Amino acid sequence: MPFLAVMVSGGCTATADKVPPETSKQPFRAEFGERGFATILNAPPAxxxxxxxxxxxxxxxxxxxxDEQFQRVADFQGRVSDEVAELSRRLEREERGNYVSVYYDNEGDPSVVFQFLRDGPGTLRKYTRHPRFFGKTVRWSMEQMQTDAQWMWETFREDRVLQSTGIAANHVTAEVVVSEEEFRALVARKGVTIPEPVNLKFRAAPIVPLINPPRPAARDEAVPAAVAPHIRIFxxxxxxxxxxxAIGSRAKIVLEDGCFRAANHDDALVLFPFGARLFVDAQNYLAFGREETPGYARVGETVxxxxxxxxxxxxVLVGPIHAACGPGKVIKVEGLESADARDRQQASDNEVNALRRLRESYGLDEA
Incomplete structure (x- = not known):
């Protein structure tokens, strides 16, 4: 059997092992203004x-x-989907005010559940005798649940305590990002009552304080003490x-006179993701994260x-930024991975996977 000898490039970016003498006495590599605030417009990837x-x-x-269960479900839905759609349309016409919705139950032996406000099993039997179609009696109409989900957003939008809402089999699920104690207190202050169809979920991690605005660098635990005097706010x-x-985005994050900006987005001020931190790496570059983990990004490169x-x-979010850095557009970035590292990893993955497909297609041995 022939074999294929391959060499895959790992891809690396070289950086100096030692900190140049002229920067060794600085808290990190940057230009510092008269008031001590730092500017970093470019940095090589780590x-x-x-x-x-x-x-x-x-x-x-x-x-x-x-996998086998997934295939059973797919086969079942493929066989009955047209019948389910036609029956659902008929129920919407003939059981208006009683018919709620339909869903597939994919646990065990797959089935279809049609939901009604009154006598679900008996109502469905008037229209079908399919052995895997089941009627179920529920309490809430779809209109009621949609109204209650919208009420949750309208009531708590300004408080920003909801992560998501969704309509399940016959209830509304609301994911809350603050503690149950704080949320219940907020509800009491507003003088409102949570609608009965709404199930509150306090599983959103991590739980955050109700009031948690950005703060000046000098009072920010995410900023190293040696760095804090040289930036206005993180x-x-x-x-x-x-x-x-589900879209990939990029932003070049720079530091100008102590303020973080996106150089390739009209120099807009930047709001970083929840939980972001700063550290100074072994080459004395200011970087994002806690330590030198693979793919970390430095201030001055594209993330x-x-x-x-x-x-x-x-x-509550832009106010502290404007107070520290002056007026201007503020944009949110959702992550802080080095674009250079991501590109190198992707190129390596593509090369390896292409070679694997070649071996599989032609029965070649790996050298």
Whole structure:
């Protein structure tokens, strides 16, 4: 059997092992103004070596069983989807005010559940005898649940305590990002009552304080003590991001006179993601994170993340930034991974995967 000899480039960026003498006495590499505030317009990416992807592991019994269940569900839905759609349309016409919704139950032997406000099993039997179609009696109409979900957002929008809402089988789920104690106190202060169909979930992690605005660098635990005198503010969002758009974004983050800006987005001021931190790396560059983990980014280079870049306007977030840095547009970045490191890793992954596909297609041995 022929074999294929390959060499995959790991991809690395070289940086100096030693800090130049002229910067060794500085708290970090930057230009410092008369008032001590730092400016960093460019920085080389940190050293990075791409990790070669390993061969896919053998599938476990649980994974095989899950695949088989997925196939059963897909086959079942493929057989009945047209019938379900037609029956649902008929129920909407003939059971108006009683019919609520339909969903697939994919646990065990797959089935379809049609929900009604009154006598679910008996109502469904008037229209079908399919052995895997079941009628269920529920309390709330779809209109009621949609109204209650919208009420939650309208009532608590300014407080920014909701991470998400969703309509499940017959209730509204509301994910709350503050503690239950703080949320209940907020509800009491507003003098409102949570609608009965709403199930509150306090599983959003991490739980955050109700009031948690950006603060000056000198009083910010995310900023090293030696760095704090040289930046005006390191503003982070006060809530976890939750779901973000499935789109890759990039921003070059620079520091100008102690203020963080996005150089490739009209020099807009920057709001960083919840939980972001600063540190000084071994080469004396100011960087994002806690330590030199693979792919960390330095201030002055381009970062990459999943999610759209958007303008932030909430006064509690932009107010402290404007107070420290003056007026201007503020944008949110959702992550702080080095774009250079991501590109190198992606190139390495693409090369390795292309070679694997070649071996699999032609039956070649790996040298």
């Amino acid at each position: 050293e990075f070596t791409a990790v070669l992807p390993s061969d896919p592991p053998s599938r476990t019994a649980e994974q095989i069983a899950a 503003p982070r969002h006060d809530r976890p991001a939750g779901s973000v758009n 990459v993340f999943m999610g759209s870049i958007y303008e932030v306007t909430e006064p």
